[in-house]
Amino acid sequence: MNATDLAVELRSVRRTYRRGPEPVVGLDDVTVGFPFGTFTAVMGPSGSGKSTLLRAAAGLEAVDRGEVRVDGTVLGGLRDKELTILRRERIGFVFQSFNLLPALTAAQNTALPAKLSGRRPAPAEVAAALAAVGLADRAGHRPGELSGGQQQRVAIARALITRPAVLLADEPTGALDTRNGREVLTLLRGMADDPGRAVVMVTHDPVAAAYADRVLFLRDGRPAGSLERPTAEQVAARMAALEADSAEARSPEAVAC
Amino acid sequence: MLTLALASVRLRWASFVGSFVALTCGVALLATSILVIAATADVPDQGRQRFSEAPVLLVADRNVDFTPAGGGDVQPTQVPAQPGLPAGLLAAVAATGRTVEDHTFYAQLADGPRGQVGRAWSSAALGGYRLTAGTAPAADDQVVIGGGRPEQVGRPVRFVTADGPHTATVSGVTEAEAFEHAVFFTDARAARFSPAVGALAAFGPADAVRRAVDANGGAGVARVLTGAERSQADPHHAEVAARLDGVQTPLGLSAAVSGGTAVFVVGGTFALSIAQRRRELALLRLIGATRRQLRALVNREALVVGVSASAAGCALGAAGAAPAARWLVDRDLVPAEFTVPVTWWGLLVAGAIGLLTAIIGVVFSSVKAGLISPGEALAEADAERTSRAAPAFRWVSGLLVLGGSVAALALTARSWPDAAASVADSLALLLPVVAGCVLLAAVLAGPAIRLLTALPALVARLRGRAAEDGGGIVWATARQSALTAFRRTAATTTPVVLIIAFAGCLVGSIDTIDRAQVTEARAQLSAADLVVSPAGTPGLSRAVADRVRAVPGIQAAVITPTSLMAPVSDGQALVPFRAAVADPAALAAVDRLPVVAGSLADLGPGSVALSRTWPGSPAVGSRVSVRLADGTPRELRVAALLGTGAEAVQAWVTGPDAVTDGVGGPALADRIDVRLLPGTDRAQATAALRTAVDGLGARLATPEQVWSAATDSTAEQSWNALLMILGLAIGYAAITLANSLVMTVSDRRRELSLLRLAGATRGQVLRTVAVETLLCVAAGTLLGGLGTAISLGGSWAALTALVGPTPVLVPWTILGVLAACCAAIALTAAVLPAALALRGRDGRTVLRGAAA
Numbered sequence A: 001m002n003a004t005d006l007a008v009e010l011r012s013v014r015r016t017y018r019r020g021p022e023p024v025v026g027l028d029d030v031t032v033g034f035p036f037g038t039f040t041a042v043m044g045p046s047g048s049g050k051s052t053l054l055r056a057a058a059g060l061e062a063v064d065r066g067e068v069r070v071d072g073t074v075l076g077g078l079r080d081k082e083l084t085i086l087r088r089e090r091i092g093f094v095f096q097s098f099n100l101l102p103a104l105t106a107a108q109n110t111a112l113p114a115k116l117s118g119r120r121p122a123p124a125e126v127a128a129a130l131a132a133v134g135l136a137d138r139a140g141h142r143p144g145e146l147s148g149g150q151q152q153r154v155a156i157a158r159a160l161i162t163r164p165a166v167l168l169a170d171e172p173t174g175a176l177d178t179r180n181g182r183e184v185l186t187l188l189r190g191m192a193d194d195p196g197r198a199v200v201m202v203t204h205d206p207v208a209a210a211y212a213d214r215v216l217f218l219r220d221g222r223p224a225g226s227l228e229r230p231t232a233e234q235v236a237a238r239m240a241a242l243e244a245d246s247a248e249a250r251s252p253e254a255v256a257c
Numbered sequence B: 001m002l003t004l005a006l007a008s009v010r011l012r013w014a015s016f017v018g019s020f021v022a023l024t025c026g027v028a029l030l031a032t033s034i035l036v037i038a039a040t041a042d043v044p045d046q047g048r049q050r051f052s053e054a055p056v057l058l059v060a061d062r063n064v065d066f067t068p069a070g071g072g073d074v075q076p077t078q079v080p081a082q083p084g085l086p087a088g089l090l091a092a093v094a095a096t097g098r099t100v101e102d103h104t105f106y107a108q109l110a111d112g113p114r115g116q117v118g119r120a121w122s123s124a125a126l127g128g129y130r131l132t133a134g135t136a137p138a139a140d141d142q143v144v145i146g147g148g149r150p151e152q153v154g155r156p157v158r159f160v161t162a163d164g165p166h167t168a169t170v171s172g173v174t175e176a177e178a179f180e181h182a183v184f185f186t187d188a189r190a191a192r193f194s195p196a197v198g199a200l201a202a203f204g205p206a207d208a209v210r211r212a213v214d215a216n217g218g219a220g221v222a223r224v225l226t227g228a229e230r231s232q233a234d235p236h237h238a239e240v241a242a243r244l245d246g247v248q249t250p251l252g253l254s255a256a257v258s259g260g261t262a263v264f265v266v267g268g269t270f271a272l273s274i275a276q277r278r279r280e281l282a283l284l285r286l287i288g289a290t291r292r293q294l295r296a297l298v299n300r301e302a303l304v305v306g307v308s309a310s311a312a313g314c315a316l317g318a319a320g321a322a323p324a325a326r327w328l329v330d331r332d333l334v335p336a337e338f339t340v341p342v343t344w345w346g347l348l349v350a351g352a353i354g355l356l357t358a359i360i361g362v363v364f365s366s367v368k369a370g371l372i373s374p375g376e377a378l379a380e381a382d383a384e385r386t387s388r389a390a391p392a393f394r395w396v397s398g399l400l401v402l403g404g405s406v407a408a409l410a411l412t413a414r415s416w417p418d419a420a421a422s423v424a425d426s427l428a429l430l431l432p433v434v435a436g437c438v439l440l441a442a443v444l445a446g447p448a449i450r451l452l453t454a455l456p457a458l459v460a461r462l463r464g465r466a467a468e469d470g471g472g473i474v475w476a477t478a479r480q481s482a483l484t485a486f487r488r489t490a491a492t493t494t495p496v497v498l499i500i501a502f503a504g505c506l507v508g509s510i511d512t513i514d515r516a517q518v519t520e521a522r523a524q525l526s527a528a529d530l531v532v533s534p535a536g537t538p539g540l541s542r543a544v545a546d547r548v549r550a551v552p553g554i555q556a557a558v559i560t561p562t563s564l565m566a567p568v569s570d571g572q573a574l575v576p577f578r579a580a581v582a583d584p585a586a587l588a589a590v591d592r593l594p595v596v597a598g599s600l601a602d603l604g605p606g607s608v609a610l611s612r613t614w615p616g617s618p619a620v621g622s623r624v625s626v627r628l629a630d631g632t633p634r635e636l637r638v639a640a641l642l643g644t645g646a647e648a649v650q651a652w653v654t655g656p657d658a659v660t661d662g663v664g665g666p667a668l669a670d671r672i673d674v675r676l677l678p679g680t681d682r683a684q685a686t687a688a689l690r691t692a693v694d695g696l697g698a699r700l701a702t703p704e705q706v707w708s709a710a711t712d713s714t715a716e717q718s719w720n721a722l723l724m725i726l727g728l729a730i731g732y733a734a735i736t737l738a739n740s741l742v743m744t745v746s747d748r749r750r751e752l753s754l755l756r757l758a759g760a761t762r763g764q765v766l767r768t769v770a771v772e773t774l775l776c777v778a779a780g781t782l783l784g785g786l787g788t789a790i791s792l793g794g795s796w797a798a799l800t801a802l803v804g805p806t807p808v809l810v811p812w813t814i815l816g817v818l819a820a821c822c823a824a825i826a827l828t829a830a831v832l833p834a835a836l837a838l839r840g841r842d843g844r845t846v847l848r849g850a851a852a
Helices: A050-057 A080-090 A106-116 A121-134 A148-161 A178-190 A232-256 B002-011 B011-039 B086-093 B121-129 B187-193 B206-215 B227-233 B235-276 B278-286 B291-330 B344-370 B374-378 B389-415 B419-420 B423-452 B456-460 B472-484 B486-523 B542-550 B582-589 B682-693 B703-712 B714-745 B745-757 B763-802 B812-838 B842-852
Strands: A006-018 A023-035 A039-043 A065-070 A091-094 A166-170 A198-202 A215-219 A222-227 B056-060 B063-066 B075-078 B099-102 B106-109 B117-120 B131-134 B144-146 B156-162 B164-173 B182-185 B199-202 B222-226 B529-535 B552-570 B572-580 B596-597 B607-611 B621-627 B634-640 B652-653 B671-676 B698-701
Touching: A006 A050, A006 A198, A023 A050, A023 A065, A023 A198, A023 A222, A039 A050, A039 A178, A039 A232, A050 A065, A050 A166, A050 A198, A050 B374, A065 B842, A080 A091, A080 B291, A091 A148, A106 A121, A106 A148, A121 A148, A166 A178, A178 A198, A215 A232, A215 B621, A222 A232, A222 B486, B002 B011, B002 B291, B011 B235, B011 B291, B011 B344, B011 B714, B056 B206, B056 B227, B063 B572, B075 B235, B075 B572, B086 B099, B086 B199, B086 B206, B099 B117, B099 B121, B106 B182, B117 B187, B121 B144, B121 B182, B121 B187, B144 B156, B156 B652, B164 B542, B164 B682, B182 B187, B206 B222, B222 B227, B227 B235, B235 B278, B235 B291, B235 B344, B235 B486, B235 B714, B278 B291, B278 B374, B374 B671, B389 B423, B419 B423, B419 B714, B423 B456, B423 B472, B423 B763, B472 B486, B472 B763, B486 B703, B486 B763, B486 B812, B529 B682, B529 B703, B542 B552, B542 B671, B542 B682, B552 B582, B552 B652, B582 B671, B607 B621, B671 B682, B682 B698, B714 B745, B714 B812, B745 B763, B745 B812, B763 B812
Parallel strands: A039 A198, A039 A215, A091 A166, A166 A198, B117 B182, B144 B164, B572 B652, B607 B634
Antiparallel strands: A006 A023, A006 A065, A215 A222, B056 B199, B056 B222, B063 B075, B099 B199, B106 B117, B106 B156, B131 B164, B144 B182, B156 B164, B529 B671, B529 B698, B552 B572, B552 B621, B552 B671, B596 B634, B607 B652, B621 B634
């Protein structure tokens, strides 16, 4: 695979945390790539490094070793302002909850990244982004007046308007019921069909992961295989195996302590 | 970004309402103060005044040339006792045209007011007096009464002058004048009462008069006044100016205090609003806001609040100008014709300061907002994080300030105890104690709450349960909640600490200083049996002193005020000090001055007893260079050093070294301290003294009566100013307290919902909130009490070193009332929103509240 085909690329990335006497490994020599035009789900037991991977990809966390590239730009060595502009222009975010500024309406929230870069987006542009997520009639509502699913969709509309190279989603369906979750996942799926974009989603939910082109499994900060065109059942089975493994791996240590 | 700032302010108005109210009040007060101060800059035109009919006026203005130590320009320094215009000058000016000499002196009719003066009849025309009945005084035993009743003409009147009682016949009366209460004598008699000429009206050409003055001493002896300047020579004008000045100081001070406090209120509420919105701000950073944009956002929020509050404050301030003027006139603090014009520049200055205040207040918060990391938006829960840096900063800065101020207090108590006797100096010492306590409030709140809840916890432990469970579920939940919700506890405790410590230090130290002055007066009078003091008169005449001395079986010390001038600030300026003159033998026998070195027995002509704080700290036996009240240079030997406070007499001299005469006639005695000689019958002596002073404007009292009166003698105006400042500071702290609590209600909503879900009744939840709030207020009161104790302890140690054993006065009532006020404000601000938040919140809504 050619490097230019990758929206996000991690090469030999190592990240450890100092918590207590022993350093905790977040990512251990991880090399992965997320190609344009794909939707990748990242899964693993808690503490496997999913969140660290997402944060490293967003440049929210400096890595100890290795290199992170977003749309061809190496993140290491960028100053805060350059990182901020990179995030503003090339990375979109959707989280489990609290995606929006409560003081602003849906339309204002959608227009925010463009406004932060000093550009006033055309009202039609904002309306189109909201219409694309099915919220054309909710433009003037504040987040407090929207349901959880609608709030997630506004966040997706906000990500759409900047046309980012990468959309990072952290448990986007975690707080939603099935129907709303399905709508959000369909939207994410649709965004990944753009050849200029990659969608990376961290999730616990095998059903959500089944919407992805590929599932990347992590365990103890290392890649632990992947599944192409997964089904929910396959994912669930693999997860169960991973969790059993890591439980096994840890229990002797626990006894030894 | 302005849209976002506006939207934030609109949505989170509760966060900004405290800043808004504080700033609006501050700007309103500032605007009114500026307008009133601008209006007091000029004394309103009085129309007629003492010398309004004199075309050119010469006023005695004797200056001595003082050369500052180490070189520098010669400073002409006015002497406190003016000897009057020299005869040569009077003659020279008389050669230029008609002149009228003014002799003004103390002369009080039997029923006359305290400030009544005697004057020469020829100078009555200078003030435009017109007889309404009778004739001008033609003989030495005739007087004209200014503002007298026509039926008084022809009747005898009694009056007192500096030498004693006199009688005269009323030859005429005039209309009353607003600028003085005068009794007019023939020119010859007036010149005998007061030989010094204080002012001279000249009707000749002004240029000729000026030339005559320049040839006869010039600016060193007299000032030439023409036109509007002439009013400067009128004591009434000076008095009005002093009254207007007296209004300026407290207004300026309170405006400064309210401005300074508003900075802290704005700073505090913005800091809290940033802390509450960390996640929101992190989200902004994550989706592409740079640090600078985040800082700009917070600054713009402050600007929105600042602009609207300044506008509201200016409107209020302008509206307040007229009522303020009426209030001042009603209180007789300013003359009746006083008005306050509303000027645009006054409002502009106030508004600009308000805006500046908002910007200064927000600087810290906006810097802090810029440091928020975008990664925080991804954080799981926004449980209360206590950054390690903030408490460390508080510990270090708080302990430094508190430790430094305690060290300063201890050092002062040992080395310069007299500083503690001055209200201004001791406030400078004590305010850092308050500041230290406020800085430590946030970190000491936890330990204080643990201490307050120690008893139920101990009981629980004795019963074998966890300490956290002591005192029932409401109590236990409240305790844990207060200990965990670090931010809310700090926000509640800090203003309470400020209120209690500030009030305790301020009021307590003033009371203690006052009491020390009483103690000092008491120590001085401890050997005296009786005291003769003025009654309805400005002082005691010579006749009183003579008659008291003539009473057999007693010894009397007559104390007359004078001044001594000495260079201060390492010889940079010459200033007059309060001094007193008395017979040294009588003084040593009757009064107990606090001699710390030397002996009063050595006090005599050519020597002086000085306060040990006298400039240059002279030693006993050394010689000091001083100038007498009229500017005469004199070398005096130091006979004794006295440990007196700053408010007391600083130097005692004997008759030959005192100037008590000059313009205005001879000085009156302040007080006569009387000691009964052994073998004298007290009742007999008292009766004799009473007869002696009868009808002379004097009162016989016991030392107890004198020192209890000293308690009331605190300058009421400065006390009022202090109370106003105290009230302001407390008002602002109360605004902060209420605002912080209302702001933290949203943090609390989830907690309350969870408590409800866990099965607590509405009453239990509200009781928990109330107990938690009261615990915080109690902790604040405790810490404020600690600050009060430290500062009053320091004051007391210094004052005891100064005047001997003197009690500490803790203003318990004021502190109690303030603590109760804090509790009431805090309870209202915490329980009311909680009750509203809980209304109808059960089932689904509670679950939503728990999840949100």
